[in-house]
Amino acid sequence: MINFFLNEENVQIDCDPSFRLLDILRDKFQLMGPKEGCGEGECGACAVIIDGKLINSCLVAMGSLNNSKVITIEGYSKTDRYKVLERTFAEAGAVQCGFCTPGMIMAAEALLSVNANPTVEDIREAISGNLCRCTGYNMIINAIKLAAEQGVGLW
Amino acid sequence: MVGLYPKYLEEAVEMKYAHKEAKLYAGGTDWMVRHAECNQLLFLNQIQELKVINEDTDNIYIGSGCTYFELLNNDLVPEILKEAIRGIAAPAIKNIGTIGGNICNASPAGDTLPILYALGAKVEVISVDKNKIFPIEDFILGVRKLLLNDTEILKRIIIQKHEFSNTYYQKVGARKSQALSKASFVGLANIQEGKLVDLRIAFGSVASTIIRVKQIEEKYIDINIKELPSHIGEIKADYDSYIIPIDDQRSTASYRKAVCMNLLEDFLRKLK
Numbered sequence: 001m002i003n004f005f006l007n008e009e010n011v012q013i014d015c016d017p018s019f020r021l022l023d024i025l026r027d028k029f030q031l032m033g034p035k036e037g038c039g040e041g042e043c044g045a046c047a048v049i050i051d052g053k054l055i056n057s058c059l060v061a062m063g064s065l066n067n068s069k070v071i072t073i074e075g076y077s078k079t080d081r082y083k084v085l086e087r088t089f090a091e092a093g094a095v096q097c098g099f100c101t102p103g104m105i106m107a108a109e110a111l112l113s114v115n116a117n118p119t120v121e122d123i124r125e126a127i128s129g130n131l132c133r134c135t136g137y138n139m140i141i142n143a144i145k146l147a148a149e150q151g152v153g154l155w
Numbered sequence: 156m157v158g159l160y161p162k163y164l165e166e167a168v169e170m171k172y173a174h175k176e177a178k179l180y181a182g183g184t185d186w187m188v189r190h191a192e193c194n195q196l197l198f199l200n201q202i203q204e205l206k207v208i209n210e211d212t213d214n215i216y217i218g219s220g221c222t223y224f225e226l227l228n229n230d231l232v233p234e235i236l237k238e239a240i241r242g243i244a245a246p247a248i249k250n251i252g253t254i255g256g257n258i259c260n261a262s263p264a265g266d267t268l269p270i271l272y273a274l275g276a277k278v279e280v281i282s283v284d285k286n287k288i289f290p291i292e293d294f295i296l297g298v299r300k301l302l303l304n305d306t307e308i309l310k311r312i313i314i315q316k317h318e319f320s321n322t323y324y325q326k327v328g329a330r331k332s333q334a335l336s337k338a339s340f341v342g343l344a345n346i347q348e349g350k351l352v353d354l355r356i357a358f359g360s361v362a363s364t365i366i367r368v369k370q371i372e373e374k375y376i377d378i379n380i381k382e383l384p385s386h387i388g389e390i391k392a393d394y395d396s397y398i399i400p401i402d403d404q405r406s407t408a409s410y411r412k413a414v415c416m417n418l419l420e421d422f423l424r425k426l427k
């Protein structure tokens with residue numbers, strides 16, 4: 001039995017310890033925010049936050065999770081921080097098809113939680129593992145910069 | 156598939172002894188991509204002893220389970236190793252990928268390897284009844300081949316404390332951080348009273364293992380630094396037969412070789 005915390009709730013699951021967290025999130029918990037882009041750690045569409053760190057859920061075996069705290073975009077969307085990012089992503093035109101957006105938001109949170117006032121360079125580095133086929137990144141960078149400005153005190 | 160979850164190193168080696176066919180899982184960033192078939196998976200990621208970084212008067216000891224970010228945030232880790240780590244992948248990989256996994260993956264493109272070879276790093280391997288320490292170049296035998304039997308685990312990396320007056324590292328890849336390196340080069344040197352007293356050179360991604368040739372390094376010890384430029388052609392020729400990159404989709408062999416030779420020359424010309 002694998003015990004962990006999913007969006008603040010203690011959950012147990014009996015599964016093969018080599019199964020990918022990404023598949024368990026989508027198939028067993030119906031959390032569709034994390035997406036499979038590449039399945040090889042290259043695109044960040046499946047990114048979640050585990051124990052405060054940005055991690056690609058396609059690279060996580062369930063057996064490595066023992067007691068970890070996993071936050072997906074679904075859990076994060078209940079926070080005030082998310083509301084700011086949601087607004088600034090819309091304002092900056094940072095969402096087109098939306099496939100990369102959950103991963104981008106998780107990457108933004110992982111950055112802002114340790115660096116509330118990031119430079120453009122910091123933001124670029126923070127989202128360097130998240131691919132977007134649509135926007136060309138500048139809008140996303142602006143959105144995160146705006147969130148840092150509008151969300152003063154939240155991070 | 157059965158999972159094994161040791162909390163202590165002692166427990167881990169006992170489990171490995173009892174379950175010799177179990178595969179080891181550290182950060183999983185290589186393991187999950189390769190999906191190796193196995194019946195038992197031994198998870199190393201809960202073992203705090205593998206995350207320790209400490210020192211004594213002569214050496215720095217780095218636990219095999221340290222992630223890239225843990226290494227970047229530690230003052231004992233040599234700056235030249237940090238420089239290579241900064242160039243590895245994106246944050247989500249740096250958060251879980253470990254130095255032990257990078258070594259045990261035994262890929263000639265592993266970015267910490269040229270640095271560890273140049274620093275003369277040793278590895279400490281542990282099993283139920285033995286601790287063995289030997290040079291990293293004796294541990295890595297070839298692509299995905301290690302001198303590690305099915306009861307052993309890599310415990311830590313041992314790096315002798317050593318100052319260098321000249322350090323040089325370059326990784327040439329398709330994109331700055333993401334791609335596995337196409338070619339990488341590290342040069343370390345000490346110059347005293349105008350003489351070259353210590354020289355270490357290592358190349359990554361240019362053969363089936365990292366290339367470091369101590370005979371060539373020794374040949375140029377004690378040479379006057381002013382005379383070095385006149386030896387550059389000779390030094391490049393010395394390395395010529397060792398740099399035998401294979402053609403693959405990442406880069407052509409001749410391009411890689413040219414890059415390596417240019418980096419070698421650039422390092423030598425900048426020595427002061």
Ligand SMILES: Cc1cc2nc3c(=O)[nH]c(=O)nc-3n(C[C@H](O)[C@H](O)[C@H](O)COP(=O)(O)OP(=O)(O)OC[C@H]3O[C@@H](n4cnc5c(N)ncnc54)[C@H](O)[C@@H]3O)c2cc1C
Pocket residue numbers: 040041042178179180181182183184185186187188199219220242243244245248251252253254255256257258259260264265266267307308309310332333334335336
């Ligand atoms: C998107 C992406 C980008 C990457 N970019 C780079 C890059 O730029 N440069 C680079 O060098 N690498 C890169 N890698 C490869 C990988 O992240 C690194 O090699 C990493 O250090 C592997 O560590 P890990 O802990 O994840 O290894 P794991 O996948 O857990 O293990 C790798 C291998 O080592 C064995 N092993 C692990 N720990 C031990 C131990 N203590 N004792 C014995 N055997 C052990 C495992 O059994 C397995 O065979 C990248 C990978 C991905 C997915």
Ligand code: FES
Pocket residue numbers: 035036037038039040041042043044045046047056057058059
């Ligand atoms: S699907 Fe996980 S990083 Fe692309």
Ligand code: FES
Pocket residue numbers: 094095096097098099100101131132133134135
């Ligand atoms: S908005 Fe389409 S991939 Fe980013």
